[in-house]
Amino acid sequence: MNKRIYLSPPHMSGAEEKYIKEAFDKNWITTSGENIESFEKGLSSYCNIPFALAVNSGTSALHLALMALNVAEGDEVICSTLTFSATANPILYCKATPVFVESEKCTWNMSPEFLEIAIKERLKKGKKIKAIIPVHLFGNPAQMDEIMSLSRNFQIPVIEDAAESLGATYSNKMTGTIGDIGIYSFNGNKIITTSGGGALITSHQNIYHTAKYLACQARENVKYYLHKDVGYNYRMSNVLAGIGRGQLEVIEDRIRSRRENFETYKKLLEPSGKFKFQSEIENCSSNRWLSAVYIDGDTHLRDNIMTNLESFNIESRHVWKPLHTQPIFSKYPYYGDRFSESLFLNGLCLPSGSELKKEEIQFIAEMLVKTISRS
Numbered sequence: 104m105n106k107r108i109y110l111s112p113p114h115m116s117g118a119e120e121k122y123i124k125e126a127f128d129k130n131w132i133t134t135s136g137e138n139i140e141s142f143e144k145g146l147s148s149y150c151n152i153p154f155a156l157a158v159n160s161g162t163s164a165l166h167l168a169l170m171a172l173n174v175a176e177g178d179e180v181i182c183s184t185l186t187f188s189a190t191a192n193p194i195l196y197c198k199a200t201p202v203f204v205e206s207e208k209c210t211w212n213m214s215p216e217f218l219e220i221a222i223k224e225r226l227k228k229g230k231k232i233k234a235i236i237p238v239h240l241f242g243n244p245a246q247m248d249e250i251m252s253l254s255r256n257f258q259i260p261v262i263e264d265a266a267e268s269l270g271a272t273y274s275n276k277m278t279g280t281i282g283d284i285g286i287y288s289f290n291g292n293k294i295i296t297t298s299g300g301g302a303l304i305t306s307h308q309n310i311y312h313t314a315k316y317l318a319c320q321a322r323e324n325v326k327y328y329l330h331k332d333v334g335y336n337y338r339m340s341n342v343l344a345g346i347g348r349g350q351l352e353v354i355e356d357r358i359r360s361r362r363e364n365f366e367t368y369k370k371l372l373e374p375s376g377k378f379k380f381q382s383e384i385e386n387c388s389s390n391r392w393l394s395a396v397y398i399d400g401d402t403h404l405r406d407n408i409m410t411n412l413e414s415f416n417i418e419s420r421h422v423w424k425p426l427h428t429q430p431i432f433s434k435y436p437y438y439g440d441r442f443s444e445s446l447f448l449n450g451l452c453l454p455s456g457s458e459l460k461k462e463e464i465q466f467i468a469e470m471l472v473k474t475i476s477r478s
């Protein structure tokens with residue numbers, strides 16, 4: 104059996120161990136220290152934003168973002184439907200109601216048209232919408248101009264779920280820095296990793312301070328342990344921030360490789376007319392974290408492709424099952440035309456790692472084309 108080709112494995116730079124060793128040498132392995140300070144500084148400088156808070160997951164960052172905006176019971180939060188459950192779970196942690204909005208056909212991200220309909224209808228019903236969470240799916244930027252214009256018109260803050268899109272740009276701005284708050288994930292499968300981890304970024308000092316306070320057990324700044332609020336233990340470890348420092352040094356290389364993967368798949372698969380890809384909008388650059396395709400055919404065809412890839416020890420994955428169709432979320436409001444359901448039925452995420460070889464992509468693409476032509 105050939106060596107397994109994973110969907111999106113971690114790719115170390117080699118510098119990570121040096122920073123981890125420094126943490127051990129200084130016996131500074133807790134949730135503060137030089138690696139954290141440097142990682143946060145590096146991240147805010149890379150993203151060109153004043154405040155970055157390193158935390159233990161992207162999910163924690165989203166929870167902190169919602170709490171910093173005072174999201175509570177009775178409030179509503181509008182959220183992309185085509186995403187991982189982690190985007191919406193923190194809405195439920197806050198006892199608020201998620202309202203799901205469908206994807207547009209071009210980027211596969213939150214449709215500004217359906218967003219506007221959702222906002223108007225929820226407001227007409229007397230609902231209090233506390234935030235909008237667009238996701239930059241698989242690293243591809245959403246229509247932020249339109250989303251931000253609705254945000255301004257209706258005075259609703261935006262939290263960008265940029266968990267998958269670190270380094271992707273929208274009109275020369277990093278995704279995550281366009282809304283009021285952005286979050287990243289450094290989970291093991293992301294474009295850069297800290298093994299597990301995340302970050303909250305913002306240009307609002309008060310939001311940063313509230314998020315940091317809540318992430319550190321809501322401890323008051325006095326000599327003894329004084330707490331006036333419920334706190335959370337969401338900080339990143341100084342050891343893991345060392346991995347992040349080493350990874351941040353190579354982020355641009357990782358983006359280049361993943362973009363090349365995408366372009367190669369596209370060049371090899373598009374001529375058949377059977378495969379469609381996420382489009383980039385003008386003046387935007389996706390980090391192409393995952394190369395995903397929509398396969399023109401029935402679901403069996405997609406499943407056959409997955410089985411064939413698996414027989415060669417090649418991992419592929421379904422596109423997210425839309426949240427409005429998930430048992431846990433199906434009772435909440437949804438606005439859209441169900442486009443994401445077809446992406447779930449006919450979509451496929453292909454191996455996208457930054458160490459993937461051209462020949463491997465060629466082999467995978469040939470297998471897809473062969474399976475299609477046999478059907």
Ligand SMILES: Cc1ncc(COP(=O)(O)O)c(C=O)c1O
Nearest residue numbers: 160161162187189190266288290
């Ligand atoms: C879109 C999206 N949002 C949120 C998360 C949550 O991040 P984490 O796994 O770091 O909690 C992830 C990834 O895992 C994600 O893909």
